[in-house]
Amino acid sequence: MKYFIITILFLSYLLLELFIFPFPFVLLFLLFVSILLEESWIFFLGIIAGVFLDSMLFHPLGLSSLFFILLIAALFAYKRKFQVQSTGFIMIASLLAIVVFDLLFAQQNIFQGILIGLVVSYLYSLVLHRFGNGILHQRNSFGTI
Amino acid sequence: MKHSFLPAFLVSLGIVLLIIFLGWFGFLKGLQDTIAVSFFSLDNVFSSKQSSSELDTLKKEIVVLQTQLAKDQIAMNDNTALRDQFHSTVLPSTFLLPGRIVGKSGLASQDFFIVDKGEKNSVGAGMVVVYQDNLVGQIAQTTNYFAKVDTVTNPDISFSAQDLTSHALGVIRGKGNGQILLDNVLLSDTIKNGDLVVTTGNQDIHGKGYPPNLVVGKIVSIEKNPSALFQTAQIQSFLSFSSLYMVFIKVQ
Numbered sequence: 539m540k541y542f543i544i545t546i547l548f549l550s551y552l553l554l555e556l557f558i559f560p561f562p563f564v565l566l567f568l569l570f571v572s573i574l575l576e577e578s579w580i581f582f583l584g585i586i587a588g589v590f591l592d593s594m595l596f597h598p599l600g601l602s603s604l605f606f607i608l609l610i611a612a613l614f615a616y617k618r619k620f621q622v623q624s625t626g627f628i629m630i631a632s633l634l635a636i637v638v639f640d641l642l643f644a645q646q647n648i649f650q651g652i653l654i655g656l657v658v659s660y661l662y663s664l665v666l667h668r669f670g671n672g673i674l675h676q677r678n679s680f681g682t683i
Numbered sequence: 684m685k686h687s688f689l690p691a692f693l694v695s696l697g698i699v700l701l702i703i704f705l706g707w708f709g710f711l712k713g714l715q716d717t718i719a720v721s722f723f724s725l726d727n728v729f730s731s732k733q734s735s736s737e738l739d740t741l742k743k744e745i746v747v748l749q750t751q752l753a754k755d756q757i758a759m760n761d762n763t764a765l766r767d768q769f770h771s772t773v774l775p776s777t778f779l780l781p782g783r784i785v786g787k788s789g790l791a792s793q794d795f796f797i798v799d800k801g802e803k804n805s806v807g808a809g810m811v812v813v814y815q816d817n818l819v820g821q822i823a824q825t826t827n828y829f830a831k832v833d834t835v836t837n838p839d840i841s842f843s844a845q846d847l848t849s850h851a852l853g854v855i856r857g858k859g860n861g862q863i864l865l866d867n868v869l870l871s872d873t874i875k876n877g878d879l880v881v882t883t884g885n886q887d888i889h890g891k892g893y894p895p896n897l898v899v900g901k902i903v904s905i906e907k908n909p910s911a912l913f914q915t916a917q918i919q920s921f922l923s924f925s926s927l928y929m930v931f932i933k934v935q
Contacts (some may be wrong), residue, residue, distance in 0.1 A: 578688065578690075581694075585699055588699070593719050598706060599705075600702035603702060604703065611688065611692045614692075
């Protein structure tokens with residue numbers, strides 16, 4: 539069920555970013571999934587997402603994937619030492635990710651990105667704190683909680 | 684027991700570097716094209732809905748812009764007519780009231796038309812209507828807000844005029860269907876094709892009537908019969924009544 543929901547959300551964000559509104563929704567989705575879970579398949583999800591985005595947006599193939607897996611790895615590493623589910627961390631991490639991603643790929647207006655990123659990350663942190671506890675406390679594939 | 688994400692990360696990194704390497708040398712162009720083509724077909728589904736709404740918006744914008752364009756064109760025509768009239772010399776501009784033609788008698792005849800000025804604008808029957816220095820006609824009837832103008836081609840119109848070259852006097856009569864006749868010219872007077880015909884002026888003490896030197900038109904044909912008392916000439920106005928847009932009423 540968890541994988542089904544994640545797949546649906548992933549595809550929705552991918553389509554949303556590609557066809558409806560040029561905002562890095564997939565990046566934020568990967569970031570939020572990485573905060574919520576710590577599983578190896580997230581890296582592969584990042585690779586697939588990057589390949590799709592690069593193919594459609596005519597970026598050099600693999601660059602977005604590289605950015606995504608580095609971001610996921612950084613989050614996993616940070617997660618082991620600090621509390622990453624806090625609203626402050628989610629918002630700062632989202633903003634940093636959006637700013638760097640926009641600087642690298644110039645996808646949209648950076649201030650617009652920051653503004654939307656703030657709103658989305660805040661909403662996400664609210665949802666996470668309200669509904670995410672069950673998932674957070676499930677043992678994951680790396681053995682962490 | 685804590686598992687490390689490092690192996691998964693390293694494998695992913697290897698895959699990504701391989702993708703970048705292969706992509707760099709163009710080996711993954713086929714894959715990239717396939718993804719792009721598949722997604723672009725999806726894009727058509729999204730964009731067709733979006734474009735239909737965009738099309739509606741654009742259609743509405745076109746209607747608004749065309750309306751604006753028409754308004755601008757009307758304003759431009761008004762401006763041109765007023766400027767032209769301002770440069771005319773026979774009648775002072777201060778005596779003239781601009782009137783827009785709002786109704787015409789017909790495409791062919793143009794023997795009268797309706798202007799958007801009436802008694803509320805101090806317009807009365809008998810007032811002369813001009814365009815630049817050319818005579819258009821005379822106010823025949825008025826209502827509060829509109830007036831009927833009989834053009835010089837109208838059979839009800841009649842006034843004295845003269846050949847500008849020979850000063851031969853005659854009477855202008857409208858013949859209907861766009862025709863004007865210069866009648867009652869003495870046989871002894873010399874008139875030629877191409878001569879200009881202007882009003883002689885028959886204003887009364889109140890200023891009503893035709894002022895002098897308004898251009899009626901030019902002579903295009905002459906009918907001279909030695910046994911007749913007078914000679915007649917066909918006159919052609921310089922104005923195209925069918926394309927007139929605005930005229931000026933002499934209110935004083």
